[in-house]
Amino acid sequence: HLAEKLQKTLRYLRGKGKLSEKDVDLAMREIRLALLEADVNFKVVKDFVAAVRERAVGKEVLHSLTPGQQVVKIVHQELTALMGREQSRLLASTAPPAAVMLVGLQGSGKTTTAVKLAVHLQRGGRRALLAAADIYRPGAIRQLEVLSESVKMPFYSGANARPVEICRQALKLASREGYDYVILDTAGRLHLDEAMMDELKEIKAAVKPAEALLVVDAMTGQDAVNAAAAFHRAVGLTGVILTKLDGDTRGGAALSVRSVTGCPIKFAGVGEKVDALEPFHPERMASRILG
Amino acid sequence: QLFRDGEIDDAFFETLEEALITGDVGVGAALQLVEQLRREAGRLRTRRREAARELLVVKITALLENPPAETLPAAKPLVILLVGVNGSGKTTTAAKLAYRYRRDGRRVMLVAGDTFRAAAIDQLQVWADRAGVELIRQQPGSDPSAVFFDALNAARARSADVIIGDTAGRLHTKTNLMEELKKINRVIGRALPGAPHQVLLVIDATTGHNGINQASRFNEAVPITGLILTKLDGTARGGIVVGVQDILKIPVCYVGIGEKIDDLEPFDAAAFARALLG
Numbered sequence: 264h265l266a267e268k269l270q271k272t273l274r275y276l277r278g279k280g281k282l283s284e285k286d287v288d289l290a291m292r293e294i295r296l297a298l299l300e301a302d303v304n305f306k307v308v309k310d311f312v313a314a315v316r317e318r319a320v321g322k323e324v325l326h327s328l329t330p331g332q333q334v335v336k337i338v339h340q341e342l343t344a345l346m347g348r349e350q351s352r353l354l355a356s357t358a359p360p361a362a363v364m365l366v367g368l369q370g371s372g373k374t375t376t377a378v379k380l381a382v383h384l385q386r387g388g389r390r391a392l393l394a395a396a397d398i399y400r401p402g403a404i405r406q407l408e409v410l411s412e413s414v415k416m417p418f419y420s421g422a423n424a425r426p427v428e429i430c431r432q433a434l435k436l437a438s439r440e441g442y443d444y445v446i447l448d449t450a451g452r453l454h455l456d457e458a459m460m461d462e463l464k465e466i467k468a469a470v471k472p473a474e475a476l477l478v479v480d481a482m483t484g485q486d487a488v489n490a491a492a493a494f495h496r497a498v499g500l501t502g503v504i505l506t507k508l509d510g511d512t513r514g515g516a517a518l519s520v521r522s523v524t525g526c527p528i529k530f531a532g533v534g535e536k537v538d539a540l541e542p543f544h545p546e547r548m549a550s551r552i553l554g
Numbered sequence: 555q556l557f558r559d560g561e562i563d564d565a566f567f568e569t570l571e572e573a574l575i576t577g578d579v580g581v582g583a584a585l586q587l588v589e590q591l592r593r594e595a596g597r598l599r600t601r602r603r604e605a606a607r608e609l610l611v612v613k614i615t616a617l618l619e620n621p622p623a624e625t626l627p628a629a630k631p632l633v634i635l636l637v638g639v640n641g642s643g644k645t646t647t648a649a650k651l652a653y654r655y656r657r658d659g660r661r662v663m664l665v666a667g668d669t670f671r672a673a674a675i676d677q678l679q680v681w682a683d684r685a686g687v688e689l690i691r692q693q694p695g696s697d698p699s700a701v702f703f704d705a706l707n708a709a710r711a712r713s714a715d716v717i718i719g720d721t722a723g724r725l726h727t728k729t730n731l732m733e734e735l736k737k738i739n740r741v742i743g744r745a746l747p748g749a750p751h752q753v754l755l756v757i758d759a760t761t762g763h764n765g766i767n768q769a770s771r772f773n774e775a776v777p778i779t780g781l782i783l784t785k786l787d788g789t790a791r792g793g794i795v796v797g798v799q800d801i802l803k804i805p806v807c808y809v810g811i812g813e814k815i816d817d818l819e820p821f822d823a824a825a826f827a828r829a830l831l832g
């Protein structure tokens with residue numbers, strides 16, 4: 264546990280007034296290890312520790328806290344601030360329906376999350392159409408169809424159409440039927456795959472989505488920044504959804520993705536069922552990352 | 555340019571640590587490996603970076619080198635079970651393995667052990683058809699243990715050489731799901747003593763430190779005989795398999811390098827170690 268580790272490192276400082284450079288150096292080593300163990304990206308950790316170091320040196324240690332606790336408090340505040348404010352609302356369109364595009368690496372949880380979002384929107388009194396734009400993965404269309412049926416949500420899939428056309432048609436249908444949202448489930452893809460990244464650009468140009476959300480597996484390690492940066496460059500993300508937070512991963516990918524895209528993390532996937540979606544809590548995530 | 559030849563100094567060891575950490579080897583393993591390298595390089599009095607780098611490649615290769623192939627007679631039928639967390643690539647890998655064995659002239663059957671997730675059976679059916687192997691399946695929602703029990707009896711009756719079982723993705727923190735896995739393992743053993751002969755943990759190459767927890771907890775539930783590292787065709791280097799060796803000596807058997815049915819390769823420890831260091 265970080266606070267205890269820091270306290271051991273800084274225990275000789277009991278009763279001191281201010282944190283010296285040397286105190287802070289010792290503490291920063293522990294912080295750095297904790298963040299790396301939490302899977303925060305190497306470079307992001309470097310920048311973060313430098314920022315915290317700046318804030319911590321010369322800081323007055325509050326009477327009620329030990330030096331270790333004082334440092335943890337600064338780190339926690341800094342981490343929470345970086346995580347952003349709580350922003351779990353989906354942007355609407357001035358001319359509904361608003362398209363919400365879900366993108367990300369293979370297996371991150373897009374299809375499941377698409378349905379969770381539809382359920383979430385319904386609870387807020389909004390009607391969403393679920394569109395199956397993954398024509399590649401065996402059974403992907405059927406997967407979205409089964410999940411949609413399980414919550415009685417409207418579902419659209421194109422017959423032998425390419426993903427861009429499916430998305431266009433879904434938007435047309437949603438407009439005719441008066442839906443507020445269209446949720447586009449796209450195929451998992453590698454950011455290295457130029458053709459597939461071009462497909463995303465085409466879809467975006469065709470539907471002008473109100474939201475382009477990157478779905479990220481919370482267990483992702485150092486690679487999180489690479490994918491996030493590439494998807495952001497290609498699509499222009501408006502937000503992130505972090506999935507599988509019901510596991511025991513520390514989830515440092517959250518900080519990595521946030522720093523490299525600047526996008527809000529809007530929701531957290533916390534289970535396999537279609538109601539397992541929560542608003543993302545920045546402060547809770549900060550505590551989780553620090554361990 | 556990480557290892558451009560030159561003097562060995564602190565900066566050099568730091569760049570090594572960075573390479574290992576960014577490759578997801580894990581902080582503990584990275585620091586340990588570099589510490590050992592410092593001592594060894596010191597003992598060998600090597601002053602060139604290139605030589606030190608080569609030492610590290612050799613070390614990592616040795617950590618990951620698979621034990622020599624077993625000389626026991628192959629089990630017949632050979633039963634392989636794929637397990638792992640959600641989305642790691644189990645279903646796709648089951649199909650790839652089936653295809654590989656079939657190409658080797660074996661009589662293969664796939665078992666649809668994921669009776670829970672939406673369209674999981676449909677997904678595996680498409681793959682089984684592509685692989686040209688039969689899929690043993692029951693209704694979605696059936697008890698996976700029952701599916702495996704019946705499947706093993708059916709497969710034996712049809713003289714299958716290799717039976718590959720797909721299971722539902724599950725987080726190792728979910729006790730009930732880990733209990734379900736234990737039961738599947740027990741029931742398979744009852745249907746065919748000695749089975750499953752291989753239990754392969756499928757790990758996504760993008761996984762960070764959590765991969766170590768996964769290996770440890772899955773192994774507590776059912777002894778894991780091998781790892782399969784998937785999605786190595788991405789930018790992630792999959793170093794977590796090195797981190798896993800720190801706590802459990804589980805060989806990496808295959809790597810997944812794409813989404814097509816033949817995108818599976820036997821694990822090459824030396825090539826992997828070299829790629830890991832960039």
Ligand SMILES: Nc1nc2c(ncn2[C@@H]2O[C@H](COP(=O)(O)OP(=O)(O)OP(=O)(O)O)[C@@H](O)[C@H]2O)c(=O)[nH]1
Pocket residue numbers: 367368369370371372373374375376397400403449450451452478506507508509531532533534535539640641671723725
């Ligand atoms: N435990 C848990 N499992 C999740 C969560 N979100 C998704 N999953 C599971 O993760 C696996 C992958 O989910 P999918 O929705 O198929 O992922 P995907 O991104 O659509 O996959 P591709 O389309 O192949 O890229 C499934 O087993 C889901 O049930 C979550 O928040 N928690």
Ligand SMILES: Nc1nc2c(ncn2[C@@H]2O[C@H](COP(=O)(O)OP(=O)(O)OP(=O)(O)O)[C@@H](O)[C@H]2O)c(=O)[nH]1
Pocket residue numbers: 369370400451453638639640641642643644645646647668671674721722723724784785786787788809810811812813817
């Ligand atoms: N690029 C790449 N994608 C892969 C690889 N292996 C699997 N995938 C993709 O990863 C996604 C998830 O694969 P699945 O086989 O459904 O994973 P799973 O572990 O069975 O998922 P659950 O059953 O939901 O837990 C699919 O989009 C696959 O095509 C690989 O080696 N490389």
Ligand SMILES: [Mg+2]
Pocket residue numbers: 373374375397403448449450451
């Ligand atoms: Mg999907």
Ligand SMILES: [Mg+2]
Pocket residue numbers: 644645646668674720721722723
């Ligand atoms: Mg599966």
